[in-house]
Amino acid sequence: MNDHITIVGAGPGGLASAILLASGGCRVTLVEARERVGGRTSSHLADGFRFDTGPTFFLYPEVLESIFAAAGRTLRDEIELLPVDPLYRLHFGDGETLDATDDIAELARRVARLSPADAEAVPRFFADNDRKLEAFLPFLQKAFLGANELLDPKLIRLLPTLAPWRQLDKELERYFVDPRVRMMFSFQALYLGMTPQTCPSLFSILPLIEYRYGVHHPRGGCGALMETMARVATELGVDIKLDSPVRGLHFDGRRCVGVETDDERIDADAVILNADFADAMKRLVPARLRKRWSDRRIEKQRYSCSTFMLYLGLEGRFDDQPHHTVYMPKDYRRHLDDIDAAADMTPDPAFYAQNASITDDSLAPRGHSTLYLLMPVSHQHDASRIDWAREAPVYRRLAMKQLAKVGFDDVERRIRYERHLTPTQWRDDYRIHRGATFNMAHNFGQMLHRRPRNRFEDLDGVYLVGGGTHPGSGLPTIFESAKISTALLCDELGIAAPKVPDVASVPSTSETFAAAVAARTSVAGGALRESAARSRA
DSSP states (O other), rough: OOOOOEEESSSSHHHHHHHHHHTTTTTTEEOSSSSSSSSGOEEEEETTTEEESSOOOOHHHHHHHHHHEEEOOHHHHHEEEEEEESSSSSEETOOOOEOOOOOOHHHHHHHHHHOOOOOOOOHHHHHHHHHHHHHHHHHSSSHHHHHHHHGGGGHHHHHHHHHHTSBBBHHTTOOSHHHHHHHTTTTTGGGGGGTTTTTTGGGGHHHHHHHHHOEEEEEHHHHHHHHHHHHHHHHOOOOOOOOOEEEEEEEEEEEEEEEEEEEEEEEEEEEEESSSSHHHHHHHOOGGGGGSSSHHHHSSSSSOOEEEEEEEEEESOTTSSSEEEEEEEEHHHHHHHHTTTTOOOOSSSOOOEEEEGGGGGSSSOOOOOOOOEEEEEEEETTTTTHHHHHHHHHHHHHHHHHHHHTOOOOGGGGEEEEEEEOHHHHOOOOOGGGGGGGGGGGGGGGGOOOOOOOSSEEESSEEEOSSSSSSSSSSHHHHHHHHHHHHHHHHHHTOOOOOOOOGSOOOOOOOOOOHHHHHHHHHHHHHHHHHHHHHHH
C-alpha cells in the first residue's frame, strides 16, 4: 500500500491514530514539535524524579485496549496498569473527608456519614447513569459531520434521558440534597474545563466511568503510557520525528497535500492534526481557506479554564496520604464562578494533588517521592488581570498552604526539585490557545457537530483528533476521536480500515456494573436506613 499519512502532533490522539493506520498498512509519518511524545500527556524527568505533565487519571482502559487489539497487541502486556484504591480522597471545605470506592454499597455508607438523606440515592444515581452511558456510547463512537446527524431516531428518543439543556448541577439535584454530595459527583466537570453550573447534564456519566471501570495508574505515569504507544507505533513501522515543529500545511487548492517543518517538506495523501485546534488553525492554515472556522469564529468560542501546576520532588514520602486528593472549598460554586469570570484567586482555592509514589516507586529515587498539584485558574483572555510572571510565586505560596490543609505537612523544607507551569506557559510553550488546558468548552453549543469535525469541514484531506474535536476532552474520548477520524480517512482513500473490536467485547477488569448496582441496592438500603435512624436519634 502506498498511501502516506502525515500526523501532526504526538499526543494521545496522534499516537492512537498512528497505531491504527499502520496496523491497516498505511505508511505513516508522525511529526512532533517537542523532544518527547505525549503533548500535554508527556512526562517531565529531572534529578531522578518523573512527573506527568498533565493528565494523571487513566480511566476506561478498554478503549485503548481495543486500539491495541487492532494492532494485534494487548495493552496490559505492553504496560502495567495499577489499580488505585481509594479512587481518590475528597476533602470538603468544612473539614469532612470521604474516600471514594467502587464498592457501591460501601460508598453509600460513606455518603450516609455526610448526608443520610442522600445515601439511598447513590445506587439509583449509578444505575440511571449506567443506562445513560450504554445508550449514548454509540453516539460517542460515531462521527457527527453535520446537523442532519441529530435526526437519528435513536438519538431523538434519547433526548429526555440525556437532557442536554439541563445543567449538571440541576441534574444532580434530582438525586442529592447535600451540596457536598453533589460536588463529589460533579467535580469531574473540571476534566472538561467547566463548572457544574455550565456543564450539560449528559456529563453525569463521568463519575459513572470512574466507578464502573476504576481509576488506573500506568507504571511510570500517563507519560510512560504515551511512550509505550510510541514504541508500539514504531514497531509497526511509523516514522516518528521529534523536535520537528510544523511551520505550515501545503495545499493544492483546498486539499492539504503535505506539511512543512523547519527541515523538510513531507508530502501526504492525507493529514491528521493532533495539535491544539485553535492555535493550529491560526498558525498553519491561511485565513482565505477557512470559511466556517475564521479567526473571528475561533475567538468567539468558549474555552475551558487553565491550570496552575506545581511539580515537586521531595525527600521522604507521604505513605499516609492517598494517590489522588481532591479539595473542594466551602464556597465551591463562587470559586468556580470566579474562575469563569477571570476574577482574582480566592484565598481558599480548589485543587487536585497526586501522591503517585505511594503506588509507583519508579517515579523518584529511593527514600524520595513526587508531589503534583493542579489548581484550576482562568485562561488567558482580555478580561484576565493576572500577570503570571509576577503572580506565580504568590500562587506557589497559596499552594503550599492548601497542601498543608489536607495533611501534606512540612513540604517546603523537603523540596529537592521544583517546577511550575502557568497559563502563560501552557499558551507559549505548549501552543495551547489562551492556555485553555482542556481545549474548547463542552457546553451545549459546542458539542457533537458544533465542535470542529473529525473530517475537518473547511479543508479537504484534513482530519482532526484530540480534545478539540468530537467527542471531546479526556483520554478515553481522545482515543475514540482517533478511531472515528481514522475510519473516515480510510473510507475516503479507499483503504481497508483496521478491524477495531467493539469496546463492549474487550475483556474488562470491572464487574458488570449494572448487575453490581442492582445486587447491592438492597444491601445498601438496609445499611443506610440503619445509619439514617442512628443519625436522627
